[in-house]
Amino acid sequence: MTARNAFYAQSGGVTAVINATACGVIETARAHPERIGTVYAGRHGILGALQEALIDTAGESAETIAALRHTPAGAFGSARYKLKGLEENRAEYERLIDVFRAHDIGYFFYNGGGDSQDTAHKVSQLGEAMGYPIQCIGVPKTVDNDLPVTDTCPGFGSVAKYIAVATREAGLDVASMAETSTKVFILETMGRHAGWIAAASALAREGEGDPPHVILLPEVPLDEQRFLDRVRESVERFGYCVVVVSEGVKTADGQFLADQGTRDAFGHVQLGGVAPTVAAMVKNQLGYKYHYAIADYLQRAARHIASATDVEQAYALGKAAVELAIAGEDAVMPTIVRESDSPYRWHIGRVPLAEVANVEARMPAEYIDESGLFVTESCLRYLRPLIAGEDYPPYRNGLPDYARLAGRMVEKRLPAFGA
Structure with a gap:
């Protein structure tokens, strides 16, 4: 069998470990030259295929590819670009097939969330319809941890660890100053519809009174009075209160608390600023001095x-x-x-793309306590192994030393898209 080339693309919001997945793809492909020729990476994700902007990873040394394993963000560039349905947007899908044909690409690895799995599924269908053999494999990625079937999504464990550490450290700071200064600290996390990231902050708590004291999740409509009562109780009992709030928290009527009134390329409501909204509630209703932080890209x-x-x-x-x-x-x-929680054992499985495309996995009800303001022990059992262990990058001059790609581009063979 003649070796065919592969196309790899990163999609949507990047993570601390998406390049580790890229490393796994490229190193494994290089170990099978009899089946896979060159791995081309899309410059800025799927746009790289539409624009025929292909990065030739063969131009990167083995050392550089290995360094991707400890390099954050999207080394090849990612994009929030939603391909619509085949019927309404066939031209873009056909363009992908044209580019794949022009560069003898027989494998498509799309590294992203639910929208990306949907795209990979559609490309597979169109390749079959057009008589062009293309094997499409979706590769899971999302800090939101909201893909179904898989026990967890790459990117989530690291963001969960960061939030748990930040909650513990900031909590110590607030506790030390609460007598004369800040009484309430609010940390805003990512999480549009699923509260996994905010929930991970609960890992910081070791004993009664430890932060976080309140967790606000998208799965639970905000009961303002219940929330304020819990904040007051925490301040009166412990001297301070640490609140962790997911950006996707909604009001009782289903409106996002932090709706900016705009939408992104995927059609999702643009969120941001839920922390100051919650802080205003605390200030206006309870009069406590507060600080807030928005973790955002950090x-x-x-x-x-x-x-x-x-x-x-x-x-x-x-x-x-x-x-x-x-x-x-x-x-x-x-x-x-997942095979077991403790010790944590797992293996690789597989699922048809049709079962995960455009499907969101939210936190199950049994992971949220009766008050709706914290998580249960079963949730913590699920979360603990996902943050386990440290994998520090190498350091140079006191800072992490990350990969720098040559980024050699492949010569274009087709007219510009839409020309």
Whole structure:
């Protein structure tokens, strides 16, 4: 069988470990030259295919590719770009097939969340309809941890570790100053519809009175009075209160508390600023002095404190994606299958893309306590192994030393898209 080339693209919001997945894809492909020729990476994700902007990873040394394992963000560039349905947007899908044909690409590895799995599924369908053989493998990634079937999503374990550490450290700061200064500290996390990241802050608590004292989740409509009562109780009992709030928290009528009135490229409501909104409630109703912080990009870029479990799984899923393709699989996504909590054991599984495309996995009800303001022990059992272990990057001159790609571009063979 003649070796065919592969196309790899990163999609959506990046993570501390998405490049570890890229490393797994490229190193595994290089180990099978009889089946896979060159791995081309899309410059800025799927836009790289539409614009025929392909990065030739063969131009990167083995040392540089290995360094991707400890490098955060998207080394090849990512993009929030939603391809619509085949019927309404066939031209873009056909353009992908044209680019794949022009560069003898027989494998498509799309590293992203639910929208990306949907795109990979549609490309697989169109390739079959157009008589062009292309094996499409979705590779899971999302800090939100909201893909179904897989036990966890690469990127989540590291952001969970960051938030838990930040909660503990900031909590110590607030506790030390609460007598004469800040009484309430509010930390805003990512999480549009699923509260996994905010929930992970609960890992910081070791004993009664430890922060966080309140966790606000998208799965639970905000009961303002119940929330304020809990804040008051915490301040009266412990001298201070640490609140962790997910950006996707909604009011009782289903409106986002932090709706900016705009939408992103995927059609999602743009969120941001829930922390100051909650802080205003505390100030106006309780009169407490407060501070707030919005973790934003810091939480998903923090490779210096990544979870070793997360790094290992991110690489393993990239490796598995290539192995599935070589085995002849198409329109599937490798998954993490949990075997036990303690000790944490897992193995690689697989799921058809049709079962995960555009599907969100929210926190189950049994993970949220009766008050709706904290999580249960079963949730903590699920979370603990995902933040386990440290995988520090190498340091140079006191700072993390991350990979720098040559980024050699492939010569274009087609007219510009839309020309």
